[in-house]
Amino acid sequence: xxxxxxxxxIRTQTFRKTLGRLDIILLSISAIISIDVIAQIAAGxxxxxxxxxxxxxxxxxxxxxxxxxxxxxxxxxxxxxxxxVRLAFGKLAAAIATMFYWVTNPLWMxxxxxxISAATWDAYISPLTSGSLADYAFKLVFIWLAIATAIIGLxxxxxxxxxxxxxxxxxxxxFVVTVGIYALRYGVHGYAAGDFSPTLGGFLAxxxxxxxxxxxxxxxxxxxxEMRDPQxxxxxxxxxxxxxxxxxxxxxxxxxxxxxxxxxxxxxxxLLDAFKEVFTVYGPAADTLLWIAAVLFVFxxxxxxxxxxxxxxxxQAAAGADGAFFRYFGAFSPRLGTPVRMNxxxxxxxxVFCIAxxxxxxxxxxxxxTVVLTxxxxxxxxxxxxxxxxxxxxxxxxxxxPRPFRVPxxxxxxxxxxxxxxxxxxxxxxxxVFPGTLEGLLGVTYDFQDVWGVGRPTFExxxxxxxxxxAILAVVGYxxxxxxxxxxxxxxxxxxxxxxxxx
Numbered sequence: 001x002x003x004x005x006x007x008x009x010i011r012t013q014t015f016r017k018t019l020g021r022l023d024i025i026l027l028s029i030s031a032i033i034s035i036d037v038i039a040q041i042a043a044g045x046x047x048x049x050x051x052x053x054x055x056x057x058x059x060x061x062x063x064x065x066x067x068x069x070x071x072x073x074x075x076x077x078x079x080x081x082x083x084x085v086r087l088a089f090g091k092l093a094a095a096i097a098t099m100f101y102w103v104t105n106p107l108w109m110x111x112x113x114x115x116i117s118a119a120t121w122d123a124y125i126s127p128l129t130s131g132s133l134a135d136y137a138f139k140l141v142f143i144w145l146a147i148a149t150a151i152i153g154l155x156x157x158x159x160x161x162x163x164x165x166x167x168x169x170x171x172x173x174x175f176v177v178t179v180g181i182y183a184l185r186y187g188v189h190g191y192a193a194g195d196f197s198p199t200l201g202g203f204l205a206x207x208x209x210x211x212x213x214x215x216x217x218x219x220x221x222x223x224x225x226e227m228r229d230p231q232x233x234x235x236x237x238x239x240x241x242x243x244x245x246x247x248x249x250x251x252x253x254x255x256x257x258x259x260x261x262x263x264x265x266x267x268x269x270x271l272l273d274a275f276k277e278v279f280t281v282y283g284p285a286a287d288t289l290l291w292i293a294a295v296l297f298v299f300x301x302x303x304x305x306x307x308x309x310x311x312x313x314x315x316q317a318a319a320g321a322d323g324a325f326f327r328y329f330g331a332f333s334p335r336l337g338t339p340v341r342m343n344x345x346x347x348x349x350x351x352v353f354c355i356a357x358x359x360x361x362x363x364x365x366x367x368x369x370t371v372v373l374t375x376x377x378x379x380x381x382x383x384x385x386x387x388x389x390x391x392x393x394x395x396x397x398x399x400x401x402p403r404p405f406r407v408p409x410x411x412x413x414x415x416x417x418x419x420x421x422x423x424x425x426x427x428x429x430x431x432x433v434f435p436g437t438l439e440g441l442l443g444v445t446y447d448f449q450d451v452w453g454v455g456r457p458t459f460e461x462x463x464x465x466x467x468x469x470x471a472i473l474a475v476v477g478y479x480x481x482x483x484x485x486x487x488x489x490x491x492x493x494x495x496x497x498x499x500x501x502x503x
Contacts, residue, residue: 015078015225016337018155021233024220026162028241030307031216033248035168035300036116039271040209041249042256047195048202049210050253055198056210057246060424063417065242066407067391068217072224072234074403075394079318080221080311081387086322087398088390092478095324097386099474100379102316103349105308107466108376109146110350111357113305114139117298120272124294131358139354142302147347149306150313153336154226157310164303167296169244172252174293175275179255182278188258201444208432211424212377213249215384217242222311222318226337235405272297309346317342323485325477374432374459375466381429382467388422433463 019027041049077083081101086094118138122128128135149157182188217238224230256274275293279286317339320330333340391407395414407414431438436456439446448456 015223016153016155017226017228018158019220019223019227019233021229021237023158023162024227024233024237025240025244026165027158027220027307027310028217028237029169029244029248030161030165030303031219031311032214032241032245033165033168033172034213034304035171035271035297036112036304037209037213038249038252039256039274041206041213042253046202047257048198049206050250050257051196051198052203052206053210053246053249053253056207056214056424057250060211060421061214061242061246063407064215064421065217065238066417067388067421068221069235069238069405070403070407071391071394072218072221072238073231073405074401076221076224076227076230076234077318078223078225079315079322080224081218081383082315082318082322082324083224084390084394085386086324088393089386091322091324092475093386094322095319095478096471096474097383098315098319099325099470099477101383101387102312102319102346103470104376104380104383105305105312106346106350107353107379109143109305109309109346110353112376113301114142114350114354115357117142117301120294120297120301124272124276124290125298136355136358140351142305143350143354144347146302146305146309147343147350149303150309150346151336151338151340151343153338154223154310155337157306161303161307161310164300164306168300168304169248171293171296171300172248175271175278176251176255178275178278178281179258181281182259185281200442201439201446204431204438204444207424208374208377208381208428210249211428212380214245215380216308218387219308219311222314231402231404309343313339313342313346320477323478323481325474325481327481374435375463378429378432378463378467379470381425381432384425385422385429388418388425392418433467435459 041053071084072080075083075087079098082094082098085097118128118130118135121138122130122135128138149160151157179188220227220237221230221234227233252271256271259274259277272290272294276290279290279293282289316325317330317332319325320327320339320342321332322330329339329342329345331341332338392414394401395411407417409416435452436446436448438444448459452459
């Protein structure tokens with residue numbers, strides 16, 4: 001007698017409808033605005049980083065928003081991107097795409113986010129020696145607080161994430177206003193007109209991190225069946241969060257470079273360094289205000305991690321429940337309505353990755369931050385290489401599904417938007433995984449050790465090794481569940497299709 005795998009079929013589960021339009025907007029803002037990479041963009045490209053951010057905002061962010069608005073409002077089953085790829089290309093493609101999409105977040109949290117938070121705590125709040133017991137304790141507490149926010153239930157967790165989104169925007173507004181006061185009192189170091197001129201070297205240096213910074217529109221759709229009215233709310237939330245997000249990148253990047261020369265901006269600490277410089281206008285209160293800003297910065301980064309954990313864990317749990325990953329991790333808690341097993345797995349992966357990054361990269365914060373950030377960029381952008389084309393396949397395979405919002409311009413408009421954003425992601429993926437290769441082909445000077453703080457062998461071992469392990473895990477999970485269910489067809493009947501879509 002065969003033993004049936006333990007599972008929770010999310011197609012038949014009743015979810016609490018807890019996300020209204022404002023909740024979706026704030027969840028999107030928490031996910032999209034990566035406050036930890038604002039200074040990284042400025043550091044990587046100098047004044048022209050502002051130019052390239054504007055270019056990517058118009059040529060990538062806008063068509064990307066249109067694509068997600070159609071997908072998210074039309075196919076709103078729990079799991080978002082998993083549902084789209086599953087219906088478009090089948091279960092194996094969905095297994096691989098969602099594995100890369102999900103794993104980005106525990107890697108990012110366990111690497112970049114905890115390291116920048118620990119560095120901020122050490123520099124501005126209380127001494128925290130790198131590699132010490134206290135340092136490890138801080139990082140692990142950070143990780144598990146983010147996981148706890150994802151576990152406690154969306155009806156509660158959404159308020160914590162919303163608070164983080166509001167504080168994030170408020171911090172950036174306060175910074176920009178203070179830069180204005182600073183400029184009136186002390187002037188700024190100034191730009192030459194030519195500093196904003198785009199160059200090939202600057203383009204290749206900042207493209208992956210800018211793309212990583214502006215993605216996340218689809219994140220709330222991980223909890224699509226917990227939205228009250230996704231057909232109406234998703235397009236409007238995408239438009240609102242997109243406009244707020246691009247302004248929250250462009251204006252602070254300009255402001256940072258107004259007070260700190262690009263060569264003095266460090267990706268892991270640049271934003272707080274800029275805060276420290278401009279807060280001098282507040283005289284004796286500067287130190288206290290900087291301490292408060294640092295505490296709020298750490299809180300914002302924590303809720304940023306929580307937002308992605310809430311979204312991506314649901315995406316991967318949907319894969320598990322559908323047999324595209326180990327079904328054990330597809331269970332949702334009947335009481336909390338959250339994928340607790342998936343949440344705990346994310347916490348374990350993030351914790352292990354945090355320790356591994358510290359050991360392999362010798363605890364150097366700058367090196368850990370940049371290399372781990374690049375690994376996260378690689379995994380996320382690679383997932384979009386499968387997710388983005390799903391809109392074209394779904395238009396062809398399922399033309400009768402009601403689409404409250406359509407990418408404008410008919411078939412031509414759809415193809416133009418999809419090809420443009422795909423080209424951006426393809427370029428960003430290559431530059432992230434194999435930095436310096438295009439520069440060499442195009443005659444641009446590139447010193448790998450100077451840029452990354454580690455040699456190419458260490459970098460590629462860490463990056464490519466991680467990608468290979470992730471791909472193998474995705475295939476193993478899919479193959480394991482396929483072997484348990486035998487040669488069962490992956491075709492969906494009408495009831496299964498309706499449930500998966502979210503009708």
